Amino acid sequence: MTDRLLVVENLRTTFRTVSGVIPAVGGVSFDLGANETLGIVGESGSGKTVLARTIMGLQPRTNIEVSGSVLLNGQQVVGASERVMREMWATQVAMVFQDPMTSLNPVMRIGRQIDETLRVRLGMDRRAARARAIELLNMVGIPSAEARYRAFPTELSGGMRQRVVIATALACSPKLLIADEPTTGLDVTIQSQILNLLDSLKQQLDMSVILITHDLGVVATRTSRIIVMYAGQIVEMGATRDIFHHHRMRYTRALLDSSPKVANPSHTRLAVIPGRPPNLSTLPPGCHFAPRCAFATEQCHRERPTLQAADSPGHVFACWNPLAASTNEGDSTR
Amino acid sequence: MSDVIDEPTVLTPLRGKRLGPLFWVCVGWLALNVLAAILANFLPLIDPLFQNYNVINAGPSLHHLLGTDDLGRDILSRIVFGSRVSLAVGSGAMLIGFGVGMPLGMLAAYRRGRFDSILTAVMYVLLAFPAIIAVIAVISFWTPRTLLKIIIVIGLASVPLVYRVIRGATLAVATKDYVIAAQVQGCTDRRILFRELLPNIAPIAVSFLLIGVATVVTLEGALAFLGLSVNPPTPSWGNMINESRTVMAQNPWLVIFPSLALCLFLLCLNFIGDRLRSYFDVTEVKL
Amino acid sequence: MSDHRTPLLKVRDLTVTFGKGTRSVSAVAGVSFDVYEGETLGLVGESGCGKSTTGKALMKIVAPTSGSIELNGVDITHQRGRALRHARTHMQMIFQDPISSLNPRRRVRSIVAEPLDAWKTASGAERDRIVNDLLNKVGIDPEVYGNRYARQFSGGQCQRISIARSLAMRPQMLICDEVVSALDVSVQAQILNLLEDLKAEYGLTLLFIAHDLAVVKNISDRVAVMYLGKICEIGPSDTLYETPGHPYTQFLLGAALEADPDSVDAGTVLEGEPPSPHDPPSGCRFRTRCPFATERCAAEEPQLREVAVGHQVACHYPFAAA
Numbered sequence: 013m014t015d016r017l018l019v020v021e022n023l024r025t026t027f028r029t030v031s032g033v034i035p036a037v038g039g040v041s042f043d044l045g046a047n048e049t050l051g052i053v054g055e056s057g058s059g060k061t062v063l064a065r066t067i068m069g070l071q072p073r074t075n076i077e078v079s080g081s082v083l084l085n086g087q088q089v090v091g092a093s094e095r096v097m098r099e100m101w102a103t104q105v106a107m108v109f110q111d112p113m114t115s116l117n118p119v120m121r122i123g124r125q126i127d128e129t130l131r132v133r134l135g136m137d138r139r140a141a142r143a144r145a146i147e148l149l150n151m152v153g154i155p156s157a158e159a160r161y162r163a164f165p166t167e168l169s170g171g172m173r174q175r176v177v178i179a180t181a182l183a184c185s186p187k188l189l190i191a192d193e194p195t196t197g198l199d200v201t202i203q204s205q206i207l208n209l210l211d212s213l214k215q216q217l218d219m220s221v222i223l224i225t226h227d228l229g230v231v232a233t234r235t236s237r238i239i240v241m242y243a244g245q246i247v248e249m250g251a252t253r254d255i256f257h258h259h260r261m262r263y264t265r266a267l268l269d270s271s272p273k274v275a276n277p278s279h280t281r282l283a284v285i286p287g288r289p290p291n292l293s294t295l296p297p298g299c300h301f302a303p304r305c306a307f308a309t310e311q312c313h314r315e316r317p318t319l320q321a322a323d324s325p326g327h328v329f330a331c332w333n334p335l336a337a338s339t340n341e342g343d344s345t346r
Numbered sequence: 347m348s349d350v351i352d353e354p355t356v357l358t359p360l361r362g363k364r365l366g367p368l369f370w371v372c373v374g375w376l377a378l379n380v381l382a383a384i385l386a387n388f389l390p391l392i393d394p395l396f397q398n399y400n401v402i403n404a405g406p407s408l409h410h411l412l413g414t415d416d417l418g419r420d421i422l423s424r425i426v427f428g429s430r431v432s433l434a435v436g437s438g439a440m441l442i443g444f445g446v447g448m449p450l451g452m453l454a455a456y457r458r459g460r461f462d463s464i465l466t467a468v469m470y471v472l473l474a475f476p477a478i479i480a481v482i483a484v485i486s487f488w489t490p491r492t493l494l495k496i497i498i499v500i501g502l503a504s505v506p507l508v509y510r511v512i513r514g515a516t517l518a519v520a521t522k523d524y525v526i527a528a529q530v531q532g533c534t535d536r537r538i539l540f541r542e543l544l545p546n547i548a549p550i551a552v553s554f555l556l557i558g559v560a561t562v563v564t565l566e567g568a569l570a571f572l573g574l575s576v577n578p579p580t581p582s583w584g585n586m587i588n589e590s591r592t593v594m595a596q597n598p599w600l601v602i603f604p605s606l607a608l609c610l611f612l613l614c615l616n617f618i619g620d621r622l623r624s625y626f627d628v629t630e631v632k633l
Numbered sequence: 634m635s636d637h638r639t640p641l642l643k644v645r646d647l648t649v650t651f652g653k654g655t656r657s658v659s660a661v662a663g664v665s666f667d668v669y670e671g672e673t674l675g676l677v678g679e680s681g682c683g684k685s686t687t688g689k690a691l692m693k694i695v696a697p698t699s700g701s702i703e704l705n706g707v708d709i710t711h712q713r714g715r716a717l718r719h720a721r722t723h724m725q726m727i728f729q730d731p732i733s734s735l736n737p738r739r740r741v742r743s744i745v746a747e748p749l750d751a752w753k754t755a756s757g758a759e760r761d762r763i764v765n766d767l768l769n770k771v772g773i774d775p776e777v778y779g780n781r782y783a784r785q786f787s788g789g790q791c792q793r794i795s796i797a798r799s800l801a802m803r804p805q806m807l808i809c810d811e812v813v814s815a816l817d818v819s820v821q822a823q824i825l826n827l828l829e830d831l832k833a834e835y836g837l838t839l840l841f842i843a844h845d846l847a848v849v850k851n852i853s854d855r856v857a858v859m860y861l862g863k864i865c866e867i868g869p870s871d872t873l874y875e876t877p878g879h880p881y882t883q884f885l886l887g888a889a890l891e892a893d894p895d896s897v898d899a900g901t902v903l904e905g906e907p908p909s910p911h912d913p914p915s916g917c918r919f920r921t922r923c924p925f926a927t928e929r930c931a932a933e934e935p936q937l938r939e940v941a942v943g944h945q946v947a948c949h950y951p952f953a954a955a
Binding site (some may be wrong): 055170171172199200202203204205207226227228229230232233253256257267270271272273274275276277278279280282283284285286288 | 822829
């Protein structure tokens with residue numbers, strides 16, 4: 013397991029709030045190889061963002077409990093001091109958030125924001141940092157980078173801002189880039205530009221990428237493996253093709269069926285998942301998806317299913333009453 | 347055909363927001379002040395103007411709970427009667443300030459356009475002018491000084507401030523989709539102002555009102571200190587403190603008690619205003 | 634396909650300009666279309682293309698600068714005051730942000746009853762009956778949830794309540810502005826199905842504004858594609874998606890991400906970003922990003938021309954229908 017860049021084992025992140033204990037991430041284990049792209053898919057409240065922030069060591073330290081283990085390039089993140097984390101953020105892991113404006117300082121020229129990272133983390137001098145910043149801006153496809161170096165974030169479009177954020181994240185050549193909904197809120201044409209950019213940067217810089225999204229379309233062609241999360245837990249994990257064509261878990265199927273498709277004739281009735289994602293502070297005793305699942309049996313309501321292996325290697329799912337192994341081929345793309 | 351649709355499970359409502367016991371202590375103290383001021387004539391108090399030369403500059407005693415001043419007048423009685431002036435100025439001036447400033451601020455923020463630009467420009471010019479000097483100037487020259495005139499002058503001087511706060515609060519609400527939705531449903535402007543905007547700016551208005559009253563009470567004290575409030579011998583908290591300056595060395599009670607009354611009153615108002623604001627702030631509820 | 638019918642909504646040369654002089658922006662720069670009774674017209678485009686402004690201009694939430702809007706044969710472009718308020722009861726709008734669409738300090742029942750109260754169309758038991766009926770129709774149990782405050786509901790539920798409110802005056806037409814884009818996938822499907830059900834039940838006509846091509850395809854009979862304030866293509870949705878005539882439409886469809894690992898979406902990426910609407914390109918507005926642009930595209934602005942029945946394209950060199 014030494015070739016694994018990231019090994020997450022039984023990770024739990026629990027919030028303590030006035031209204032109760034919220035297990036946002038409830039025991040998650042997975043690993044990630046070098047130069048691999050992993051997709052994490054889930055609806056709001058599935059814990060995907062909390063998971064990412066925990067791996068980043070970004071969670072606040074009050075009213076929160078993190079247990080389990082996150083080994084990033086052999087270094088433990090859970091319980092690491094802020095000083096250690098700072099060191100890791102410099103060279104090991106970086107994050108791109110959904111709203112570029114939250115990670116850019118609106119009153120600071122974009123060049124300075126990249127410079128700053130380089131000078132503080134890598135100890136570059138002003139001139140070298142400037143040259144590197146412009147190189148980075150060029151690399152993420154910002155036209156006339158020299159001029160844009162002096163622009164303020166508000167002067168750029170959403171897509172350009174996200175490119176700047178990616179440039180900032182890549183400044184110290186991290187081994188792992190976590191992109192949390194990097195294209196949500198961007199236009200379709202810009203969305204594919206950004207995703208293609210991430211893809212080519214991954215190859216170019218030999219890094220691994222975790223792509224977190226609610227949109228199955230985003231991860232369909234750009235990941236090698238996918239994790240489907242529901243209510244803070246992994247419900248299915250496997251190679252991208254297996255998830256789309258040979259999924260076993262009922263929720264994965266329902267998620268695929270409920271998203272509208274361009275290929276459908278108009279007025280196609282959408283398959284609907286009844287209800288809403290569960291309230292994390294009052295989770296049902298059995299399978300978390302059971303209350304919304306049309307195929308739930310008595311066992312599903314009583315006992316929580318654990319991850320079990322499917323036919324292909326690395327493909328696991330948590331379901332008492334799974335879809336048959338081979339009959340769902342092609343169904344998801346109806 | 348019929349889908350099993352979303353079974354609404356209501357999100358966690360207000361998460362244990364409480365006003366707290368201190369809030370109610372403050373409310374109680376204010377209520378006591380107001381009641382005493384209203385019922386002063388019926389309370390078993392010594393006439394605040396009665397001069398008892400046998401007990402001059404006396405400390406607190408059973409007969410004079412808070413002592414007497416340099417003319418032998420009962421301090422407790424003068425504080426209670428003096429609160430009438432402070433309360434009248436505070437509430438009266440704010441009534442005028444809000445009566446004029448609030449509708450203007452709401453209308454300007456809701457209507458926008460030229461009405462808003464002109465009105466806001468005028469208000470900002472007024473704000474730029476030091477209000478306290480204007481108030482002092484007007485009060486000094488508009489003789490004879492009466493309580494009503496003081497109230498009117500301070501009230502008008504507070505209009506630009508109220509306008510600015512209310513306009514800002516309304517602007518934040520007026521751009522929300524539910525206001526547009528109300529327009530789209532064919533609601534009249536008046537209906538939108540009262541049913542959609544007012545309930546949402548009311549908490550801000552109330553807390554600002556309380557803080558405004560506190561400010562005006564302080565202002566009255568300052569005017570009295572300059573000898574520009576109600577004419578002696580009518581007591582007010584401000585002119586009691588003012589008069590006591592000369593005899594502070596002999597009788598410290600004379601400055602301590604009115605100051606304490608003023609201080610507690612202001613503290614309570616500010617605390618209540620602040621608590622109400624955060625209590626009614628629904629945006630804080632969202633997780 | 635539906636040209637022989639009379640349009641419910643007729644929009645001609647609609648423009649909306651913000652600001653004055655050199656700093657003005659034409660968010661909508663001459664848009665004409667018809668919406669026929671009982672159909673759903675989808676309006677797609679990227680952000681800043683003017684699709685939302687078009688919807689708001691139809692409701693007169695923003696003032697149209699020029700052009701005309703006819704509803705039921707009545708010109709509402711210059712209506713004001715009571716006449717406008719009345720016209721609006723025939724046409725309702727639902728907004729993108731479900732939470733901000735509802736006054737957080739009011740109860741569900743009172744929100745849904747607001748139009749009835751404002752117009753005094755119903756009161757007492759009749760009013761309660763209508764409100765309960767509407768809430769039941771959108772899947773919110775009025776007995777249990779009618780007296781809750783709007784702020785206690787999730788996005789999907791708020792959107793249901795908004796829909797119930799918009800139906801209170803029995804409008805003929807609903808303008809849906811990105812109504813599902815803030816919702817989770819599973820909730821989005823619920824709302825889309827609900828809209829289809831209500832449309833059938835109340836005989837509604839829908840103008841469905843969205844950026845998500847798959848969502849628009851799913852709900853619309855016809856689709857109009859907007860780019861930089863103009864309609865570049867309009868046609869029956871199946872035809873338009875299968876054989877797009879305008880290069881922009883083709884790129885847009887190419888960029889749409891399919892939830893299918895076997896789909897090939899590389900290579901069709903549209904480069905660059907839309908130019909600023911402050912200073913739109915001469916001639917065809919898409920020419921700066923169009924790989925097929927010629928000198929003619931810069932010199933002459935293409936008008937919408939019919940390439941097939943009911944399928945119009947504003948391009949000098951449209952792709953031939955297969």
